[in-house]
Amino acid sequence: MGHTIIEKILASHAGIPECNPGDFVVADIDFAMLTDARAPGAMKAVGQIAETPLRFAPKTALILDHYSPPPHKEAAQIHATLREFAEHTGATIYDIGEGICHQLLPEKGHLTCGDLVVGTDSHSVTYGAFNALGMGVEGTDLTAAMAYGKLWFQVPPTLKVTLDGALMPGVWAKDVTLYMLGELGAEGTNYQAIEYVGSAVEAMDIDDRMTLCNHAAELGAKAALLEADAKTVQWLTEHGARSAEPITADRSAQYLKQLSVNTAELTPQLARRHEVDDIICVSEAAGQKIQAALVGTCTNGRLDDIRQVAAVLKGHRLAPGVRLIVTPASRAIYLKAAQEGLIETIVSAGGSFESAGCGTCISVTGHFTPGNHETIISSANRNFKGRLGNDHADIWLGSAATVAASALRGVITDPREIDHVNWSQL
Amino acid sequence: MVLGDHVNTDIHCSTKYMPGKDSAFIVEHAFEKLDPNFPMQAKTLREAGRTIILIAGRDFGINSSREQAAQILRDIGVAVILAPSFARAFFRNAINNGLALITAPIDGIGAGQPLCVDLASGRITLDDHSSLEGSGLSDVLLDIVSSGGLLAYLKQHNGWPTSKGRVSAAP
Numbered sequence: 001m002g003h004t005i006i007e008k009i010l011a012s013h014a015g016i017p018e019c020n021p022g023d024f025v026v027a028d029i030d031f032a033m034l035t036d037a038r039a040p041g042a043m044k045a046v047g048q049i050a051e052t053p054l055r056f057a058p059k060t061a062l063i064l065d066h067y068s069p070p071p072h073k074e075a076a077q078i079h080a081t082l083r084e085f086a087e088h089t090g091a092t093i094y095d096i097g098e099g100i101c102h103q104l105l106p107e108k109g110h111l112t113c114g115d116l117v118v119g120t121d122s123h124s125v126t127y128g129a130f131n132a133l134g135m136g137v138e139g140t141d142l143t144a145a146m147a148y149g150k151l152w153f154q155v156p157p158t159l160k161v162t163l164d165g166a167l168m169p170g171v172w173a174k175d176v177t178l179y180m181l182g183e184l185g186a187e188g189t190n191y192q193a194i195e196y197v198g199s200a201v202e203a204m205d206i207d208d209r210m211t212l213c214n215h216a217a218e219l220g221a222k223a224a225l226l227e228a229d230a231k232t233v234q235w236l237t238e239h240g241a242r243s244a245e246p247i248t249a250d251r252s253a254q255y256l257k258q259l260s261v262n263t264a265e266l267t268p269q270l271a272r273r274h275e276v277d278d279i280i281c282v283s284e285a286a287g288q289k290i291q292a293a294l295v296g297t298c299t300n301g302r303l304d305d306i307r308q309v310a311a312v313l314k315g316h317r318l319a320p321g322v323r324l325i326v327t328p329a330s331r332a333i334y335l336k337a338a339q340e341g342l343i344e345t346i347v348s349a350g351g352s353f354e355s356a357g358c359g360t361c362i363s364v365t366g367h368f369t370p371g372n373h374e375t376i377i378s379s380a381n382r383n384f385k386g387r388l389g390n391d392h393a394d395i396w397l398g399s400a401a402t403v404a405a406s407a408l409r410g411v412i413t414d415p416r417e418i419d420h421v422n423w424s425q426l
Numbered sequence: 427m428v429l430g431d432h433v434n435t436d437i438h439c440s441t442k443y444m445p446g447k448d449s450a451f452i453v454e455h456a457f458e459k460l461d462p463n464f465p466m467q468a469k470t471l472r473e474a475g476r477t478i479i480l481i482a483g484r485d486f487g488i489n490s491s492r493e494q495a496a497q498i499l500r501d502i503g504v505a506v507i508l509a510p511s512f513a514r515a516f517f518r519n520a521i522n523n524g525l526a527l528i529t530a531p532i533d534g535i536g537a538g539q540p541l542c543v544d545l546a547s548g549r550i551t552l553d554d555h556s557s558l559e560g561s562g563l564s565d566v567l568l569d570i571v572s573s574g575g576l577l578a579y580l581k582q583h584n585g586w587p588t589s590k591g592r593v594s595a596a597p
Contacts, residue, residue: 024564024566024567026566026586041493045577048578049580049581052580122515136491136515137518138491138493138515138518138519138522140493140523140575140577141518143577144522144576144577147580148585148586152566152570187485187513191514220513220514222514
């Protein structure tokens with residue numbers, strides 16, 4: 001019997017010829033990641049095995065991204081503890097402003113095709129864009145990984161989703177993944193792995209593929225994996241990754257279910273307030289007033305996204321009474337946006353930039369807290385009530401293009417209506 | 427003790443939505459929004475040294491990633507949780523913190539009903555001698571749970587005890 005990508009990655013890391021859904025395996029960890037948000041729990045767990053050497057700490061990155069920059073002394077103290085921990089253990093540390101964990105791990109060359117990576121964040125599924133298995137864990141697991149280099153896993157069944165059909169200009173991976181949420185529901189793939197294949201996936205660049213895999217966390221998936229192609233290998237090589245040995249699914253692999261989506265028919269999608277799976281077409285919400293707009297986060301804070309914002313705003317001004325914040329996913333993206341002149345365009349139009357990090361996605365820095373009865377449109381991945389620190393505000397989710405078009409007009413707007421942008425050139 | 431479907435454990439037994447409160451406070455107030463008598467009943471059982479088996483509905487632990495929720499359940503005195511399904515992150519965190527999770531039908535189990543759970547086979551025997559078949563814990567998970575959690579287990583064995591990757595096949 002053939003095997004899916006996740007079955008092959010887990011079997012090879014467990015040192016066994018094969019494994020099947022439902023099996024428990026103990027598998028080698030290639031790389032581990034700890035964010036400042038989960039550092040207190042991890043440090044408590046480290047304390048529980050204080051005498052055990054953390055032999056695998058050099059294969060761990062500590063990322064100061066949630067409290068970036070620290071909004072209070074407790075956060076600053078967590079950062080100080082992590083800097084000291086890195087010095088003692090040989091773990092790599094990325095300090096504030098360097099970027100969001102899920103952007104930094106691939107960007108800094110820490111992972112390659114076929115790797116097994118764990119991180120203390122649910123969006124660790126993003127690494128599937130590189131044909132690597134990324135899974136979210138907590139402090140105990142992370143500590144066990146740093147000490148012993150292995151963790152236990154249950155092999156999940158795999159759902160195969162074929163995305164066929166060229167996306168219309170102005171439609172992005174974000175719209176595809178929001179559509180999937182509408183179809184399958186939040187937690188609709190709880191305890192399953194997803195494999196995305198098809199011509200739409202092949203046509204996507206790396207930025208869009210990362211968005212596609214990242215949002216699988218909202219679907220409840222244990223992992224979302226893509227096969228690697230020349231684009232993947234080139235990107236990894238350019239970013240200093242170890243040489244890639246792509247893992248492919250066998251033709252005779254057994255899937256829990258197979259789904260097909262005609263992506264050529266998709267229009268820009270939106271998640272309505274409070275629920276990630278309350279999905280409508282952008283056109284159905286046209287005219288809904290907004291007060292604040294965000295482009296950023298590990299879902300959509302990459303160069304492609306910032307280019308879309310600049311294309312919409314070039315030579316224009318934000319609608320009166322609308323604030324737009326852009327948070328690049330990493331310092332490298334921030335710099336590239338500067339070099340391309342995107343920052344000048346966006347700031348001239350009335351937008352603002354925040355340092356690279358997670359602060360505007362969840363109310364940890366308090367820099368994007370809405371007022372009562374305000375409506376926010378965001379390129380982030382979650383819109384739960386109160387996520388930005390105010391239960392009396394609504395958060396809607398859309399692509400960077402939809403967010404920018406809405407910020408320009410002051411009402412939710414289908415980006416394809418913005419005549420001065422040639423979406424097919426972006 | 428019995429709870430319903432789709433319980434987000436982060437909401438009911440972590441400090442995520444109760445900033446500034448400590449674990450001891452949460453232990454005294456956990457699940458009171460679902461069942462006002464829960465904290466007091468749990469306290470009585472805990473102080474009497476009884477083993478608390480929690481009966482929960484579908485997707486127990488959904489949308490919860492906080493390991494603290496599992497640690498607080500342990501502090502409450504819960505040793506075993508029976509539910510038709512668990513959320514992935516909660517399942518990991520619970521096992522890693524020494525809780526035994528058995529996926530099983532819970533039909534007909536009432537609050538306070540004495541029952542016996544075979545953690546390896548997953549068989550639940552009720553006091554009227556009827557039984558329900560759940561899925562038990564694989565060897566390694568059972569060992570982790572009996573050691574009191576993942577770190578205690580690894581400390582005890584000075585690492586993962588077997589070089590063999592596969593620890594158990596699907597039932």
